[in-house]
Amino acid sequence: MNFGLFGNNNRIANLVITDTAIRYADLKMGSPLIVQNYGEKLLPQGVIADGKIIEYDTLAMILEECIYDWGIKKRQVRFIVPSTSIIVKRVLVPADIAEDELKGYLFMEIGTSIHLPFEDPLFDVVKLGEKEDKQEILLVASPEEVIHSYRDILDEVKLKPVAADISPLALYRFFYHNDMVKSSDHEMILQFDEKLLTISIFHRNQPIFLRPISFQGDVDLPDSSPDLDRGGIFYLEDTFKEIEKVFSFYKYSLNKGEVNVNNVILTGDHPYLNEIYQSLSERLSAAVHRAPQDSMLDAKGQSVPGYYDLAVGLALKEVL
Template identity: 25%
Template sequence: MGLFKKRLVGLDIDGIEIRAVEVSGSSKNPEITNMGKVHLPEGAVKEGKIENPEKVVEALEELWDRYKIKSKKVVFGANNSDVIVRFALFPKLPDEKLGSLIKFQASDYIPYTLDDVELDYSIISEVEKDEGSLYNVLLVAARKDMLYNFIKTLGSAHLAIKDIKSSALVMDRLIPEKHRNDTVVIVNICFDACNILIMDKNIPAFARTITFSSTVNDSLRTVYRGRSKVEQEQNGGNIMLMEEIDSIIQFIAGDIRSSIAYYQSQNRDSTIENVYLVGSAAGDRKMVEGLIDSVGTYMEVLKPYNHLYERLLKQYGGGKEATEYAIAFSLALHGLGG
């Protein structure tokens, strides 16, 4: 047994904020030791990709200093159009032959030259088809230039990257234990993108990341920074600008509906039991009510492991929600072995 608890930080970055959750312990018994967020200057990160490394380094140093975060080990979430997630069926082969076949056929699924991406895969299940037993394989590819830009920037902030994960795929750890054998949808809404993950009996079955257009992104900035001169309404500590938020709701709701419809068309025997929301926008009542009305199904705002946040929520005096830090926390949980 080690004398010291493992400690690391889950790091979630979008075009407006950097959010960090520091954890220690194990994935089965985690403890949140610190958390915090800082705003990014406009243009530092765009569509989930770093545009101004110097500004991002300054924000990271401010985050670590302001909240007295101790660990320099981070699990970072990549959340942009340069991360591709695909599901594919391959014949059951020994590991070495399977790996060679996947690399050979990956170009059928990945819209980039393979020399330009880091490619990873995992076998998530076995299925029986007319042609025999097949592996259901999860493929994840990320453009090297995007990854290296993050790696260099975080290194300039004296952070050590333990792992890089797809923000969409880490949401699996946020689903309540009692529903992990059901078919559930979990949606993360941040300032640059919307992630949709469908889990079937605790196995990833569908994953999609929708990067917001500049119009939607500008609307989100307007809503959360209160720049517009349209009528404002105070709601739960956030200034909500109703003309802007309605267009955002319609855009996101359309993607949720189409994703669920596509999944059900491919899995006609599957019934979706629950739809969960996490992320910065999920903390706003008007946004959630609008999405429920537009999608036409009940959605529950998920506050995963909320009891672990209680001490820090009291310490910082409000303005923080477990759902807002859900991705950062889940990244950290994966880093602990979850």
């Protein structure tokens, strides 16, 4: 999703900035794809909260350290917009609105017939098809101030932001490249990070649903449970129930009971992802999958940690 920022330099660096970490990946294009360079810097608690930059100067200083360590001085960069600031909304528009006029039409309607929970949105549009003699579109919007806060801090440290994306699209791109998704399926992607779950659903290679769920409060993760009772993730019980509710909502509210999610892909950097995988495999009616360990290799042929899939999917933005 390009939010008015463009660029086509093949040496674009790809940054994922979350509440807990900054990650970077740089691809060598070819077949197979090689993760040429990658890196991670953990963030102190409170620098970013729910996707909002709280300690601007601290984040700028850490970014400058990353730029030096990763050798990306003055590079063009793509970045991920925080899922907590994204709204996805199905909208019906008149059938006679041409595709190249959709954004102009929506710009006029936002705030009148189309209501968003924030002012001054930046948005993109996905055309879904026809419904009730109208066009059905998916409106993907984020507050301008959130996107500009990330753009501005990247400018501050002498990087050149050229494109923004959202994590579900970047992840879907990665899974598509690895033949883990099918256009005909109803795919749910569960991005389980330490502080945030992002639920998204795709059909016909298009995003249909997106919902972020922040884990409330400061959760002290327990030590890994030596047995199989998965007690270490007891605090996620309500989150698991929310996932099951999304299954029902998608089937009955969005699709009148005619279709259901039939494939689930689990990803993220949560330290208990293995236990989460086991629990969801038992609870959900659809098969739950994870990306193969060898789906990303570095220049030396070594496996790259799975939580870099988001940065790699971002790097594929102008390729697929």
